[in-house]
Amino acid sequence: MLMTWIILLVATPMFAGIATTCFRGHVSAQRFIGVAALITNVMLALSWLLQLGPGGVFVQQVGGWAAPFGITVAFDSLSGICLVAANLVGLAAYLHSFGSLRPRTEKGWFHPLFHLLMMGVNYAFLTGDLFNLFVAFEIMLMASYAMLCIGASREQLAQTYKYVILNLIGSTIFVLAAGLMYGMMGTLNYADLARIVANMVYAGDPMPTGFFAVSLMLVFVFALKAAVFPLWFWLPDTYHTSPIAVCAMFSGLLTKVGIYAMCRLYPMIFAAPGVREMSDNWIPIVLASAAGATMLLGILAALPLTNIRRILACTLISHMGYLIFGIVLLTDASLSGTLYYMAQHMLVMTALFLCCGLIEIKAGTDDLSKIGGLCKDSPWLGALFLVASMSLVGLPPFSGFYGKVLILGEGFGSGGVFNWILTGIGLLTGALTLLVMAKVWSLAFWMPGRSVRNSSSYPSAKLIAAQTRPGYLAVTLLVSASLVMALGAGPTLRITDRATMGLSEPASYINTVFGRTVFPPSIAARIEDSRARRLASEASAQPTREEAHR
């Protein structure tokens, strides 16, 4: 049965990484293996996503140990959406690198690192427990550290240290929080955690002491990955110095892994029904404020910049705020909108960064004060950039619109002055994004040409054409995928609705992971179940209680 072998999504990039290591120096063989692996993964993820019915989850217990003890990997609609988008983004960035990467860099360790990074990302989307999420993060980060120093210019090395040290502190806090969570709950499996938390709520018990502190530690780690407001300073600098294909891939994948982890854990554990309303739960208010600050400050930071990469990095940060806002609202429609927006944002943001790479090849720089008139000699690039930036802004015919409308609509609908303020900030951010992207597009493409290119120091037109060809293919792939999402918004939103159902009503996820019914689907049955459990345990475990507390 191929269908249950979801671990293939992790195994394929791993084998591709090993194979490209063996073929080091043979660039065309490496490229062939890499493209084949990435296409296989896109196809596998897409076909499994389309096979999933409502409430469907594919589960595999690696090593054969039963659920809460073994290593669980689970593929539900949420993972599926992320995996399809992530592998598409990976494929596009990989194709783009064929043209934009310097041959010397490509002959080094670029190919193996790329696939190992994909392996980490895919594993993070698939894994079913907190500790393996940590392992996946580490695989991903290790590859990303090394990729950031590719080329190793002096500036780049200084930025790499910033990124490495910050993420090391993040990882340490993550592993400590995972340990504390285990000590508190006796499990690290998402499904088991969700079950225990729900049972505590239905039995009317308070959360264990320190539960919210540990949850906040985890939220901190994910927010660091996602570059949310107070923890975003590392992003523009590191994205500024690395090769463009690497930077585009990071923009699409690494930040979204943090958002994914938040999407998975926030509705099921940190703010599960009943937990969210507890008076000592500060996480929703902290996250909501962070979301507002991220949206507004991110886009304000982008306004005065003239460097396309930095502008894109700042808009990327600002749009993380929308995603966090959608998660914090925690209604079905807002979560569904968030997932849709996340998938399209991966595609569009990477497409924009890759366009920026093409501009750099064509004009020799990405400084807006030095380039212009690109529309004349590359109209297709102008069109692609325009479509991608309008999707980013969220104008109606393009894909960003649907996600934004759902998130902001829920923001207005859910009431409360705070939500209204955040929705207002969201609308303002949209308008400012339009301003920023219009500035970039008109300066780079529409203004009369003042291209800095002169004939002596730049490569010939033929060489430029050869360098940009794979890039065009990559950007066209991503932009058309985002257009497919926009035109097929109905079916896509049905898939995100299914993913949302799995988060807000986790019974089917929990029971499929365990392989038996441990969590009754109806709420009344759940309350009854937890009451019976409590009575039974009170009757039997009374003597050992003090012993356990000691």
Next chain:
Amino acid sequence: MTLLVSICIGVIFAVSFYLLMGKELKEVAMGVFLIGHAANLGILAMSGQPLMVVGSLVEPKGPPILGTGRPMVDPLPQALILTAIVIGFAVVAFLLTLLVATYRRTHELWIDDLAAEGNPAFLIDGATERKNAAA
């Protein structure tokens, strides 16, 4: 004993954060090396007899793998620590390699000087003097 371990963890965390905030990359590398130990010790301190939460009650259960009722130390946190140690090892090895590569390329191990090169905005007063004083 619990108190002793807690104090140890606190001290190691404090020392490693102090080192991490240093301006010289060798100090930072030592900080990274120590902070991993602090986290691992923290997990070790958390572990004890395997516990299971049922309702409001915390009750001991057998180790998950053997299934005997005999009380013994929970093996899972130790597995977590082993994994974390291996990962930490790799990260420290990477960081030291990066340090060597940086030194070979730039002959700098002071983060201010490294950042200042090519971008005068990062130049912080006194960085060079401090380095000379240390040398």
